[in-house]
Amino acid sequence: MSNNLSDEYIYKQILKSIVEHQLPPGARLPEDKLSEAFGRSRTSIRKVLQRLALERIVTIAPNKGAQVSRPSEQEAKEVLNSRIMLEPLLIPEVLKRWSNTNSKHFRQMVKAEKQAEKEEDQASLIQLTAQFHYELAHFSGNSVMAEFIEQLCYRSSLIIAAFGSRHSVSCDCGDHLVLIELLDKGEVQRAEKWMRDHLTHIKSSLKLTISDDQKINFQQLFSTMD
Template identity: 50%
Template sequence: MSRDNITAMGNRRKAKSRDSRRDEEIYRAMSEAIVEHRLSPGDRLPEDALAEAFDVSRTGIRKVLQRLALERLVTIQANRGASVARPSPGEARDVFGARRMVECALMDAVADNMTEEDLAELRQLVRDERHAQGRGEQRQAIQLSAAFHTRLSRVARNEPMSEFIGQLALRSSLVIAVYGSTDSIGCDCGDHGEVLDLLEAGEKDKARKWMAGHLEHIERSLRFESGSEGTPDFKSIFQRRAQSGAGDG
């Protein structure tokens, strides 16, 4: 193989790697915007507007939208395009039913595998969530709640189950965005620190019951009413995020 061919192959690999990294950046930006509710359920996601906002091709945006659709965060319909998923009441109940079955069943493994490092990270998430609730930052509190459940599931050391719970937690955040009330993330649902105390003490049965009651309370707090649809200002949403991220360093 000639030097020119080797150089060309190397350039193609580099370009492909850059494209993959950019796709991942866009995926993370959009999934975070959905979870944080900067993009609301029902918001339309036109490929051309998103491509302009991210300064990429529509093909790249289409790949990201398809990935989000597989995770049930986005809905893609023929002749209507993509929009942020708006779960139906039935889907909402199914999500919480699945969470009760899976998360409660994991409590034994979580208690058996919990390390001091796990506990410290989880307690920090609880503190952050309390602060967000105290400041009235509902979107941040919802995000931190989902992060807590996802991180807790990882303690079980069962990757397929923790991935499944992570997806359910993301879908739950959409459900709460559409149907939730202040009770859905408030103290009435139980402080996550309570289940950590039970797990640390090895109270597996009580931890299972606490988790079941916690998720049942959130489901009961939902108000199944419909909302409006619209097309958000993507440049404003994602430029604001980029500026915030630059300041964090």
């Protein structure tokens, strides 16, 4: 493989492989193998692995090295619950800045998603789905929040790798187009609700042990729906 690659490039490359499920949870990441693959010394690789560890994408055990994180069920719930709380919260700000250009940009992205779906290119589909969410967050104008959400999106991909069912991914797509249309029409509350439901749906598609957290609420289940 070619030489003299920046740390940032190596970081993105490894992250991408994990997010796209090429490197499954638990996969060992030996420093000298990576060192050889990227043609850089172990020093650079360690730096990248430590960064990924801080972001919880990778887990480093003392004297045992790095492996792709195996998120716990607890962590899975917390990450998804965080997204359910935060992403709808940013919708009003996104809408304030919403323009025709944005709309076109995101429609283009949905097109790419559908293309990946048709070609059964799981890797691209996962990556695009996450990208849709964090790019939207970035349009809120609050980059501090957006970067946090971006990390949660990467962690979600890992969580889907660990707890997702066969169709978790494609099913998830649930058509981001609907959201765009709501934003075009300026329907704040419906857009917020869509986002909440969308993420809740992803969460419930995970094969997590049932707990208090997701006891069936018959009241809600059989209430009149819109």
